[in-house]
Amino acid sequence: MSVEVFQIAGIPVSFSSDLDIKKLGHADTFETYQLFRLNLDAHTLSLLPAFDTLLSLNLSRGVIPFEHQTNSVKKLLGRFRGRGMLCDEVGLGKTIEASLAMLELITRGLIKRVLILVPPSLVQQWKEETFFKCNLEFITSDEKEFKSQGSASWGKFDRIIASIHTAKKSPHSDAIQQENFDLIIVDEAHHLKNANTVGWKFLNALKKKYIFLLTATPVQNNLEELFNLVTLVYPGELGTLKSFKKNFVSAGDRLTPKNYEQLRSLLGELIIRNRRATSDVKFTKRYAKTIRIQLSTSEKELYESVSNIVRNQYAGSPQQVKMALRILQEEIGSIPPAAVSTLESLRDKLPDSAAISDLIRQCNHLAFSEKIKVLIDVINKIPDKAIVFTKFRASHAAITTAMGKCGIPYSPLHGGLTRHEKEKSIKEFQHSSKVLVATDVGSEGRNLQFCNHIINFDLPWNPMKIEQRIGRISRIGQEKEVYVINLSAKDTIEDYILYLLDAKINMFELVIGEIDVILGRLDEETDFDALIMDAWTKSPDTKQFENQINQLGEDLLAAKQKYSSLKDTEDKIFGDQFNTAVAETKGTEDGEDEYRNS
């Protein structure tokens, strides 16, 4: 190989070649044009162009990003050099932007080790999104394989998704701080708004080359929060806290900035904020309807018996039994046969095994429940295709059996199917069957926007999971209005959850992503489903549970109102200046002879 160095614009450029230039002019053996072309294509595929050409777009799956999203990625990586805050309003796809930016850095070989820190409720969603959309496999800190190796796992795996609540705690925090991560992504970063918290200090101490903070609400209570978040990305960009307060915070009002222009100009170097009003994303309307079902006397008695066991046994039980009791409560809220296997597993762990055996017998006996009858009735009235969602395989089996008996053409989708079977089932649903009966696990990563009706046969207690179900059809590409029909048996936990989410805060008509922000304001540390379970098991009777639910409802409403008023404040601070809806890209001057793969 020949190597020489020459100076161009004051920079030494090393020039090398495996080819013997002196002999080239007299070469008598040549390879074909086809091989030459392939050679160029291979070089192009392994080329790292400037960030105005995104390689990730060719490698992502099923992602057709909006202009504001590709521009955000280009800006985040090009102008911000991989360190910035993605503060788009909810529903504009911050996750897609961050995922594409990550994929871009991975593809270019600029990063290897990635840590994604998210609230616990989003861990699975991130795993799903990165896997299905970016073809990237992450391990989550909840997985057995990860847990089995203890703290060493943080150094062993290159791509990790972890709950920030887990990560910031000892011994994990110490282990993570020992590691060098190339990229850290923090979703719902507003949880780190306070510099005095363990979370903020933990993230600040991490060694990272690139960092993306994602939040739709960078300011919640005061401007100091914004300062704290910015400091995590670019320490010193807004000065010291003291100088920031002096220069940018109005006296007596910690939420109102002064020196707007100067502040905006500084923030413009690290914040991207797209707004729905100015983006090219159009959302179709969404309507929700709840059908409250009167259970038969025997079903009602069964529900109460199971609930009593849960209430009585929950408090003193070991963690594993607690988890089983929680699942049992959810299962009995779905349909009696769904509870059978959990009851069987609990038979030897709870005091009165004979009573449990009796419950098992009753559950098996009530396979064709009132709820299934209503479901069949609802499906028959829908003129279009519909997706029936259930949490449990046993409920799935009961629903499909009933549909088979009633002659309703359906396609099944659940976690027990192979990828090929799932694809086949979805194609069949798209082209011939009327109903897709899906479990949450089975529908992971699937885009089903060719359908616009969802029936929630049972309801996940975690609103984020409800949102994920809706998100399967109410997403970019949906052209029709979306209808969500919820089935709930009267006086069950699901009935109360629906009261809170639908009647109280109108969740089913919120933009995807908004519920998370509202719930974040409700309680930062505890998940909504845990709050519900806590209220249920600590209430000796329905009346007291109702009181707790009413209080939770008021808190939720207050959180929603606070969220709405906050949007006004953020508009004042950010305006439209941080939009990427207008392209900032420029073509290369040397494009003429620059080779591009055709």
Next chain:
Amino acid sequence: MSTAILEKFLIDYVEAKEGEAELVDAGTYTILYGSEPTMKTVTFEIEAAKENHRIELFLPGSIFFDAIIKDVTSRGCVSATWLSGFQVVTKIIQTEAMKTFSFAEHGKEGVKKREPKMSSFQPYNVKVWTFAFKVRMTTDIIEDHLYTVSIDARTSKILKNFMEYLGKYPHLPQYEEGMPDYHLQDFQGCYLAALDCVKQKLTGLIARKKQEATDLKNKEAVRMKKYYDTLNAEMEEALEKKAEDREAVANIQAKQKAMLVQRQSAMSDIEFRYRMGAGMSLVSVLVTNYPCYVSKVSIPLSIQTMEYDIIWNPLFKRLEPLVCPACKSNSYALNFLRSGIRCQNCFK
């Protein structure tokens, strides 16, 4: 499909190996290639590869993808092609040439048009050298460029957009009939012209990137300096206020010390991050052969007869202009004066 570029590349690869690729599932192909045929199932879907370990994943970073890139980039580095499929009717070119070129003699009696004597057009082989250069620039990010420069071996001049023409004609492994080469220049001259061309392109690009990196570095350095200066001043102020409190003073001093270490590390990190480097390599060369049709033309003047080669270039579908010996510009009209030969341009 978004992985379309990769799919096309894989199929081209298999075809180059005289093999076959068959789509068996969405994003999954069965391929058969090689002299001792190898059969593989290849997918662009990570999910499919996970489900069945016999299926090879074909995405950047995967073992199979990297192996193919390595294989392909080690071949086709010095290649040659012979273009064919040109529809040339010499009589039509001849008529066209008679209409296109004009020759005039300027004498005492004024300007007289001179009719050229034109031999029939005969094919000659001409060559174009195409050089592919890969350039990598590094600062805190890496940026690559691949330049192809095509040089006409007759003139050592750059042919712009030449690569586009290569896709328009069939390629042969060689011409069946022997065809004489037409006035080839020294290879070294062609190569140096190509290298010079890329260097010129890089001058602007490197200067821009260098400026960008310097600006970013300076900006960050100024910000960091200001930040730590302010922080230090605030600590000094605190020290003054708490001068009596020994414990507080010790505490602040410890923080100051830690801050100084942080500052040094931050500043050296900035310096390191924006250091610029550049490298360039010649990755492949292609010789393109194609026929040009040449007619020997003689122009009878009062004192002497001038001779020229008129060339029909079938690739660009045009008659090539002659070069004015006075101003060196291209022209289809030459004027013969006593003082020398001039084109229309010379009179402007």
